[in-house]
Every structure is written in structure tokens, then in C-alpha cells.
Amino acid sequence: MRWITRSRVHVDRVACPWLIKRFVDSGAEFLFAPASQVQAVAAEAGATPFDVTGVELGHHEGRCSFEAIIAKYQLTDPALLRLARIVHAADIAADLHTDDVAPGLEAIATGFGVLFPDDLANLEIQFRVYDALFAWCRLQVARESGVVR
Numbered sequence: 001m002r003w004i005t006r007s008r009v010h011v012d013r014v015a016c017p018w019l020i021k022r023f024v025d026s027g028a029e030f031l032f033a034p035a036s037q038v039q040a041v042a043a044e045a046g047a048t049p050f051d052v053t054g055v056e057l058g059h060h061e062g063r064c065s066f067e068a069i070i071a072k073y074q075l076t077d078p079a080l081l082r083l084a085r086i087v088h089a090a091d092i093a094a095d096l097h098t099d100d101v102a103p104g105l106e107a108i109a110t111g112f113g114v115l116f117p118d119d120l121a122n123l124e125i126q127f128r129v130y131d132a133l134f135a136w137c138r139l140q141v142a143r144e145s146g147v148v149r
Contacts, residue, residue: 002047007032
């Protein structure tokens with residue numbers, strides 16, 4: 001499938017492609033366009049829009065797009081839900097300090113945006129960050145459940 005979002009990726013627009021590739025559509029192709037053109041390009045390319053105002057997989061009822069994708073595809077992995085709390089806090093400015101890890105993720109996203117202004121290159125490099133953060137979330141969940149000390 002093709003997926004499209006706004007160009008100049010940041011927290012949610014990196015986290016969502018990672019989530020889609022890892023848990024929804026391993027063959028996903030991502031397109032980027034200026035916000036004002038996303039809907040037109042989506043229709044033209046047959047792509048599913050995300051993290052854009054007014055779309056199903058966008059911000060709704062206080063949730064970020066990452067959380068909307070988790071809900072739509074009924075993803076229930078506890079480590080993924082822990083990651084969703086981090087992404088939410090890093091993406092929603094008013095909630096930034098509701099999770100201890102979120103300010104670091106937001107800072108990392110900002111730095112990668114400066115270093116890698118090309119959206120696809122940025123995704124490629126930041127997917128490793130999300131893989132590592134998800135591994136950390138899995139470890140945290142295992143510790144909380146008593147499986148790992």
C-alpha cells in the first residue's frame with residue numbers, strides 16, 4: 001500500500017511509518033507532500049493519508065496519529081502501548097512532560113530533522129531509534145510483569 005503524510009517529518013510522522021512498516025504493512029511505500037497538497041496527492045496516488053487534519057488516521061479526541069493507527073488496527077502489544085504513551089507525549093506539546101522519555105524523543109526528532117532534511121532518509125535512520133525504543137519498552141513491560149528483573 002501507499003501511505004502519505006505531510007513533508008518535513010517529525011515525531012508522529014516518523015513513528016507512524018515505523019508502526020505501519022513493523023505492524024501493519026511491511027511493504028508500505030511512503031509519500032510526502034506539503035500539508036495543502038496531501039489530500040490531492042493521496043487521491044491521485046491511491047495513498048492512505050495519515051497525520052493530516054481531517055483524516056481518519058490523524059489527531060482525534062486528544063490522541064495522536066500513532067494512537068489512531070494502533071486503535072484502527074487493534075494492536076494490543078503492551079510494549080507498543082507503552083511506546084504509544086511516549087510518542088503521544090513527544091508529539092503533543094501540552095503533554096510533553098507527562099512521560100519522562102518523551103522530551104528526549106522530541107529532541108532526537110528535532111536533531112534528525114536538521115541532519116536529514118530528506119524525509120525518506122530521515123525515516124530510514126530514525127527507524128533504528130524506534131526499534132531500540134520499542135526494545136526498551138519490551139524490557140520495561142517484562143520487568144513490570146516480573147518476567148525479567
